[in-house]
Amino acid sequence: MAKQYETVIGLEVHVELATKTKIFCGCSTEFGGAPNTHICPVCTGMPGSLPVLNKQVVEYAMAIGLALNCEITRLFKFDRKNYFYPDNPQNYQISQLYLPIARNGCIVIESGSGKKKVRIHEMHMEEDAGKLIHDEWDDTSLVDYNRSGVPLVEIVSEPDMRSADEVISYLEKLRMIIQYLGASDCKLQEGSMRADVNLSVRETGADKLGTRTEMKNLNSFKAIARAIEGERTRQIELLEAGKQVVQETRRWDDNKEHSYAMRSKEDAQDYRYFPEPDLVPIVISDEWIAGIKAKQPELRTEKLERYQKEFDIPQYDAEIITESKKMADIFEAAAAVCGKPKKVSNWLMVETLRLLKENNMEPEDIRFSPENLAKLVNLTEAGTINSSVAKEVFGKIFEENIDPEVYVEENGLKTVNDEGALKAVIDKVIEANPKSAEDYKNGKEKAIGFLVGQTMKAMKGKADPGLIHELLRGSLD
Known part of the structure; x- marks a missing residue:
């Protein structure tokens, strides 16, 4: 009987903070600035330059730690992690090893295998390195230090995940919490959220963990899922062939x-950590923690509960809308302006999601304002424009955030409700389509649909189909 294997996965997630x-x-x-334009002696590691800690970084880190159910370390300090890479200008990174800002947290995820608690070992603050750009034409490597010194938190999970599905659920939950806090935009494609996957396999039922590898360069959820499957297969093939998995990056x-x-x-020990001599330890008081807690925004769970009570929208709609803070903010602001939450929800659930998918965009990329969406809802509900x-x-609001009232006026798109003008057009349509008119009179109900379509075409879409239907019946009957 073939051996069965279990995959064991832990993640190290780096998040750029929104300072x-x-x-x-x-x-x-x-x-996105031009290379080496956001730099100074401190972030390029010039001799004699001294670091000064950004307070907002600490507050964002505390907010994330609290939202991840972590214990906040009351006395924390920074450490020096020594290593040489061309994109690391000081030849060391200021990070936290011994006293990280937060420890012992957890979040509950939902995946195909049901609900599960994933423990968080710790979260620490550190500075990012620069970025190497490899030019294959010239066979050279260039370095851009703009990213050097950008604040990061690194969230280290316990090895509690067993599949790519669970990993993606964990990352999505993490991203949503951090976006709701406003601590980062968590855009994987821009590198503001990056995940390293620590993966090992072991025979099902074994207690001892296998030898793990760490995978880097994962900048999308799809890439992460493919990498997990690829590495799992590679390790199993090695074990089946009687070989050993090497611990490596x-x-x-x-x-x-x-x-x-x-x-x-x-x-x-390879990094020769020692306490960072240029930064003092920081004491976090009860008052500081209480202040951060008081400023924590409403997270998704509370929002979902409130939406059920406050807005008459289906639970499914509420769940989709609250998956993205950007979408939830647009929904609430637009509903406040027009007072029609169900109609706003319909536009977000149908047309917005369709256009996002067509344009390969995330909800965070939405550019239109809630005010313009609310105006569109009002124009439609008042019958000023029809649904088509x-x-x-x-479509224009989504692309260019145009003011719909101005656009409708300038392009003559208001619905024609003048019965006299519509009757004149209807008479011409009946005259031009005698067979359809005759079919309707002979009991073929579908024929009237064709005549409505022809009238709408003649009106260039600027009429109320319901009113046309009513007037057509009057004329034909």
Whole structure:
């Protein structure tokens, strides 16, 4: 009988915090600047420059720690992690090993295998390194230090996950909590959320953990799922062939769907950690923690509960809308303006999700304002525009955030409700389509649908189909 194997997975998740400036200096953290324009002597490791801790980094870290049910460390300090990479200008990284900001947390995830508690071993603050850009044409490597010194938290889970499905559920829950806190945008494609996967396999039922590998270079949930499956298969094949799994760091190539070894896995002693001499230890008071707790926003669980009581929308809609803080904010603001939460929910659930999917966008990429969505709802509900025109106008709102009232006026899209003008058009349509008119009179109900369509076409879509239907019946009967 073939051996059965169990996959054991723990994650190290790096999250860039949403501060305006870096962790130890006043340089901008904005993404996408020209290379080496957001730098200074501190974040490029110049001799004699001294770090100064950004208070907002600590407050974001505390907020995340509390939301992840962690214990906040009352006296924390920073440590120096020594290593040489070309994108690490000081040849060390200021991080936390001995007294991290938060420890012993957990979150509950839901996946195909049901609900599960994933424990969080610890979370620490640290500075990011720069970025290497490899130019294959010139066969050179260039370094951009803009990212050097950008504040990170690293959230280290216990090895509690057993499948790619559970890993994705954990990451989605983590991302949602941090986005709700406003502590990071967690955009994987921009690197503001990055996950390293620690994975090992063991025979089902075994107590002892197998030898783990760490996989890097994972910048999408799909890549993470493929990497887990690829590494699981690779390790099982090694064990089946009587070989040993080597503890190492591996780089995942998503195009080739293959990982390759980068370096043997270092242990803490390899980094020669020692207390950071240029930063003092920080004491966190009860008052400081109470202040952070008081500022914690309403998270998804509470929002879902409130939506059921406050807004008359289906539970399914509420669950989809609250999955994204951006979507939930738009929903609440638009509903407050127009007073029609169910109609706002319909636009978000149908047209918004359709356009996001078509454009390969995330809800966080939505650019339209709640006010413009509310105006569209009001125009439609008042009968100023019909549903097909409303869809056209929403397409423009989604693309360019146009003011729908101005757009409808400038493009002459208001519904024509003048019965006299409509009757004149209807008479022409009946005259041009005598067979359909005759079919209707002979009891073929479907024929009137064709005539409604022809009238709408003649009106260039700017009429109320219900009113046309009514007037057509009057004329034909």
